[in-house]
Amino acid sequence: MSRARVLLSLLLLLLLVFPAFSGPYALSVATLILYFAYTGQAWNVMMGFAGQLSLGHSLFAGLGAYAAGALFFHFGIGPWAGVWLAMAICALAGVLIGFLAFRFGISGVYFALLTIAFAEFTRVGFDHIDWLGGPGGMFLKVAQRDQVDLLHFRGPPVMYYYAMLLLAAGALAVCSWLLRSKTGYYWQAIRENEEAAQALGINTFRYKLAAVAISSAMTAISGVFFAFYYNNLFPEQIFNISRSIEIILGPVIGGVGTLFGPVLGAALLTLLAEGITELMQALGWEIPGAKQVFYGFTLLVVVMFLPNGIWPYVAKKLRL
Amino acid sequence: MTPLLDIRSVSKSFRGLKAVSNVSFPVPQGSIVGLIGPNGAGKTTLFNVIAGAFAPDSGQVVLEGRAIQALRPDQVCAAGIGRTFQIVKPFPGLTVLENVVVGALHRTGSVREAEEKSFQILETLQLAEKCNLPASTLTLPDRKRLEVARALATRPRLLLLDEVMAGLRPTECDQLVEVFRRLNGAGLTILLIEHVMRAVMKLAQDIVVLHHGEVVARGAPAQVVRDPAVLECYLGEETEV
Numbered sequence: 128m129s130r131a132r133v134l135l136s137l138l139l140l141l142l143l144v145f146p147a148f149s150g151p152y153a154l155s156v157a158t159l160i161l162y163f164a165y166t167g168q169a170w171n172v173m174m175g176f177a178g179q180l181s182l183g184h185s186l187f188a189g190l191g192a193y194a195a196g197a198l199f200f201h202f203g204i205g206p207w208a209g210v211w212l213a214m215a216i217c218a219l220a221g222v223l224i225g226f227l228a229f230r231f232g233i234s235g236v237y238f239a240l241l242t243i244a245f246a247e248f249t250r251v252g253f254d255h256i257d258w259l260g261g262p263g264g265m266f267l268k269v270a271q272r273d274q275v276d277l278l279h280f281r282g283p284p285v286m287y288y289y290a291m292l293l294l295a296a297g298a299l300a301v302c303s304w305l306l307r308s309k310t311g312y313y314w315q316a317i318r319e320n321e322e323a324a325q326a327l328g329i330n331t332f333r334y335k336l337a338a339v340a341i342s343s344a345m346t347a348i349s350g351v352f353f354a355f356y357y358n359n360l361f362p363e364q365i366f367n368i369s370r371s372i373e374i375i376l377g378p379v380i381g382g383v384g385t386l387f388g389p390v391l392g393a394a395l396l397t398l399l400a401e402g403i404t405e406l407m408q409a410l411g412w413e414i415p416g417a418k419q420v421f422y423g424f425t426l427l428v429v430v431m432f433l434p435n436g437i438w439p440y441v442a443k444k445l446r447l
Numbered sequence: 448m449t450p451l452l453d454i455r456s457v458s459k460s461f462r463g464l465k466a467v468s469n470v471s472f473p474v475p476q477g478s479i480v481g482l483i484g485p486n487g488a489g490k491t492t493l494f495n496v497i498a499g500a501f502a503p504d505s506g507q508v509v510l511e512g513r514a515i516q517a518l519r520p521d522q523v524c525a526a527g528i529g530r531t532f533q534i535v536k537p538f539p540g541l542t543v544l545e546n547v548v549v550g551a552l553h554r555t556g557s558v559r560e561a562e563e564k565s566f567q568i569l570e571t572l573q574l575a576e577k578c579n580l581p582a583s584t585l586t587l588p589d590r591k592r593l594e595v596a597r598a599l600a601t602r603p604r605l606l607l608l609d610e611v612m613a614g615l616r617p618t619e620c621d622q623l624v625e626v627f628r629r630l631n632g633a634g635l636t637i638l639l640i641e642h643v644m645r646a647v648m649k650l651a652q653d654i655v656v657l658h659h660g661e662v663v664a665r666g667a668p669a670q671v672v673r674d675p676a677v678l679e680c681y682l683g684e685e686t687e688v
Contacts, residue, residue, distance in 0.1 A: 307558060308558065309552050309556055309558060309561075312545065312548060312549050312552055312558065313549065313552070315538065315540070315541060315545075315549075316538055316541070316549040318540075319537075319538035319539060319540050319541060320536045320537070320538055320539075322500070322520075322532075322536060323532065323536035323537070323538065323597075324538075324549070325519070325520040325521050325524075326498060326500075326520050326521075326524060326530050326532070326536075326598075327521075327524060327549055327550045327553060327597060327598075327600075327601055328521045328524035328525050328550075328553035328601050329521055329549075329553075330519075330521050331521070384540075
């Protein structure tokens with residue numbers, strides 16, 4: 128086994144036994160880390176692998192959350208069915224945006240703006256859908272929190288932790304496989320030089336659409352998790368551009384296009400942000416927006432000193 | 448015998464500037480045809496039309512009897528035409544081997560098989576020792592060879608070479624000439640744009656000279672270089688002093 132595999136197995140083992148030693152607060156922070164690691168991984172498929180910058184991934188998280196949430200809220204159908212609907216809707220939405228953009232040669236910054244636009248008008252649109260609660264939000268019934276009800280994905284925090292661990296580990300495995308597949312090679316070729324990729328026989332339109340579809344469907348799952356973990360959904364929050372930024376900060380700081388970057392980035396950011404919140408509470412300070420300022424500062428430092436992200440640097444130090 | 452590639456009255460303008468004007472010539476199966484002409488003569492534009500990067504304003508590009516001028520670049524590649532770029536376009540973040548694998552995957556779904564094929568091609572082009580380096584670290588002559596390797600990996604029947612000899616030392620140039628001769632011997636048809644006359648004269652059986660987007664001469668190398676029209680477009684008109 129390679130060093131990388133040994134270290135990864137150790138980490139997985141550690142995460143598996145973690146709930147046995149942690150308190151409820153540490154468990155919630157760990158769940159949040161895994162949530163961002165997973166969602167960052169999903170975003171990374173599109174930007175890191177295929178080079179298509181989305182700044183509107185909150186759209187897919189939101190659509191996924193509302194799709195599964197509404198099925199549960201109105202019809203009592205649990206997330207195991209809802210997740211498929213969520214993935215289908217998000218993949219479709221992603222393909223629609225991708226089709227519009229790639230068909231008409233919109234790329235780079237303009238493509239990113241298009242993704243923001245879709246997220247924004249969906250946010251505004253959802254404010255007017257009364258069936259989904261409108262601006263007042265949709266609230267999923269919260270059952271007792273001590274029994275594990277896997278069928279309806281209801282249970283104690285530790286159940287959510289393991290679900291998220293499974294998702295994050297699964298996404299890492301899937302992405303690792305994708306990156307080494309023909310599709311992964313084609314994505315990277317498109318990312319590095321689209322014209323040359325096309326000259327080598329790659330149908331760039333189709334492969335870019337595939338990247339968007341896979342990335343948005345993966346993000347849908349994180350939305351479903353969000354709905355059933357937090358039990359309340361507001362368009363103003365879940366479709367907000369700040370959510371999109373939160374999603375991409377992990378992979379950007381960890382290393383865009385790397386497999387472990389999103390995981391490392393999510394861990395660093397979440398831990399530091401929680402640390403700062405704790406510190407300010409202890410000091411009795413109340414500064415609104417301090418977390419955002421901190422995110423901005425971290426991004427600045429990473430961009431200045433490690434523009435490829437922290438993971439490539441760490442990987443080199445660990446001789447992976 | 449129908450030629451492998453037949454350029455029929457191809458014209459292409461950019462905002463009124465005629466880059467390629469009514470150009471016709473055949474590329475016979477199994478031949479090496481040289482395309483020469485001064486800078487700005489329209490050689491690369493013609494390549495881009497053949498490769499599907501530009502649609503011609505009029506005329507036809509016919510590959511084995513099939514008109515291909517309306518195809519996208521990836522479809523032209525699938526039809527059997529491989530190309531290199533004059534201004535090289537490597538995938539800088541990928542290794543040399545991975546660059547070629549991308550091309551090889553066009554004919555196989557298996558990454559392992561593509562890697563084996565790619566390594567063989569890199570050996571032919573003397574890039575095998577550098578196969579694990581990022582393409583961004585290569586020198587320009589190596590990048591040109593990488594262009595060739597990538598295009599070859601798609602297993603074309605016709606290879607379009609756009610100034611791949613530029614910047615090579617004479618011995619390196621001769622080595623590459625040998626490589627192309629061997630590939631040609633194995634059945635590959637080649638259309639090359641080249642300024643390095645040493646290479647053109649050794650390789651091409653037939654030379655087409657473009658000037659201001661038009662064909663001004665065509666024929667065997669020895670004959671073309673003595674053609675007054677060719678001398679004129681390269682050196683200017685001969686005048687009595």
